[in-house]
Amino acid sequence: QQPVQSPQAVILREGEDAVINCSSSKALYSVHWYRQKHGEAPVFLMILLKGGEQKGHDKISASFNEKKQQSSLYLTASQLSYSGTYFCGTDSGNTGKLIFGQGTTLQVKP
Amino acid sequence: DADVTQTPRNRITKTGKRIMLECSQTKGHDRMYWYRQDPGLGLRLIYYSFDVKDINKGEISDGYSVSRQAQAKFSLSLESAIPNQTALYFCATSARPGTSSKINEQFFGPGTRLTVL
Numbered sequence: 001q002q003p004v005q006s007p008q009a010v011i012l013r014e015g016e017d018a019v020i021n022c023s024s025s026k027a028l029y030s031v032h033w034y035r036q037k038h039g040e041a042p043v044f045l046m047i048l049l050k051g052g053e054q055k056g057h058d059k060i061s062a063s064f065n066e067k068k069q070q071s072s073l074y075l076t077a078s079q080l081s082y083s084g085t086y087f088c089g090t091d092s093g094n095t096g097k098l099i100f101g102q103g104t105t106l107q108v109k110p
Numbered sequence: 111d112a113d114v115t116q117t118p119r120n121r122i123t124k125t126g127k128r129i130m131l132e133c134s135q136t137k138g139h140d141r142m143y144w145y146r147q148d149p150g151l152g153l154r155l156i157y158y159s160f161d162v163k164d165i166n167k168g169e170i171s172d173g174y175s176v177s178r179q180a181q182a183k184f185s186l187s188l189e190s191a192i193p194n195q196t197a198l199y200f201c202a203t204s205a206r207p208g209t210s211s212k213i214n215e216q217f218f219g220p221g222t223r224l225t226v227l
């Protein structure tokens with residue numbers, strides 16, 4: 001089953017913060033986050049492995065709670081360049097195969 | 111030059127026609143994937159291949175077939191296209207675990223926009 005992302009869409013002003021959640025009904029080995037800008041291919045942001053680790057990518061960070069089978073992506077002091085659709089991809093057993101969520105569209109306005 | 115290329119980039123075809131989408135990569139990756147993207151549904155895995163002799167069905171393989179002609183080439187075929195196969199199709203690659211790349215980081219091609227009338 002696809003992981004569920006929330007919210008489906010969010011609109012921010014530059015400098016505001018946002019959180020995107022990804023929830024799975026299955027136990028997870030890893031969670032990947034990708035961003036897709038309009039008209040472009042998805043691009044890898046980060047991967048989180050089970051163990052509850054947190055990672056960062058510039059002002060974008062993420063956490064992974066394996067017990068709750070959830071991951072959250074935190075965008076701090078958002079910039080116009082953060083606009084796009086964010087996807088989480090989950091791997092239940094280090095299979096190398098990802099199941100992606102439906103995506104969260106983020107729009108950052110000046 | 112792009113590391114993952116897809117041809118064609120756009121294609122319009124008619125119901126019942128056979129069509130092939132091609133993917134090539136110069137990254138030297140063993141693993142290749144085909145996804146389709148539909149609005150509101152995200153990316154759904156059609157087929158994946160972890161090496162030339164390994165082909166696996168994904169979430170939505172019905173109506174599709176694939177061929178891994180070489181390490182660098184992975185083709186997706188629609189034997190008899192139907193309108194609900196209208197979508198944006200992406201090919202992706204990743205390195206085998208244990209190599210220098212991040213674990214299972216996937217690199218996507220630019221996509222093929224397919225319209226079935």
